[in-house]
Amino acid sequence: MDRFPFDIVGFDLDGTLLDTSGDLLAATNHALGLAGRPLLGPERIKTMIGGGAKNMLKQGLTESGGYDEAVMARVYPELLAFYGENLANHSRPFEGALETLDELDRRGTRVAVVTNKFERFAVRLLRELGLDHRFAAIIGGDTMGRGNSKPSPAPIHEMIARCRALGSGGRAAFVGDSIYDILSARNAGIPSVAVSFGFLMQPVEELGADAVIDSYAQLIPTLSRLGGAI
Known part of the structure; x- marks a missing residue:
């Protein structure tokens, strides 16, 4: 050799x-649901991954009705908490x-x-x-x-x-x-x-x-x- x-x-x-797309999708959709936004599909989330959780959620909010700083501040901690408890399911x-x-x-x-x-x-x-x-x-x-x-x-x-x-x-x-x-x-x-x-x-x-x-x-x-x- x-x-x-x-x-x-x-x-x-x-x-x-x-x-990791399944678990990241679940966490992002959990946050979007709390914000009253439409949920993302499994293929869409893949293009949002790479820049960290905050960037991923920012893209999700932007696409599902527009980015709002107050909404981000409210649901971002919820995304992190959910992901922390569900990061190896899928x-x-x-x-x-x-x-x-x-x-x-x-x-x-x-x-x-x-x-x-x-x-x-x-x-x-x-x-x-x-x-x-x-x-x-x-x-x-x-x-x-x-x-x-x-x-x-x-x-x-x-x-x-x-x-x-x-x-x-x-x-x-x-x-x-x-x-x-x-x-x-x-x-x-x-x-x-x-x-x-x-x-x-x-x-x-x-x-x-x-x-x-x-x-x-x-x-x-x-x-x-x-x-x-x-």
């Missing part, structure tokens, strides 16, 4: 490692994700999660799914402080620092499904891979990633090629 070119591989969570890893994590581990690569979901939710979700032990770092949208979530490079830099503190050296890459992910990786100076099966807000080709995959079966070969080309 040839040496794998990346010692650290980071992953976005929602729409990349996990299909969420599951995408096909092939766990096998890919296993293969990266066999190759000595540390893996991490960098998400715009609140850290407490990301940790709890992964714990409830029995996956938290797999990751050298789990970094949320609030981990680095206000203004330092993706697309800022700060969470990617923190991911690398935490992995290197555990003995990982060498190069890092990042895998995601949104413009936030790809820009964060670019701003941090590392290569990125976009997944076409994620919660896309735009055509995957427009994200500007260094590579695109259509399934997890393609990730390790893609990273191997990417590591030799960059």
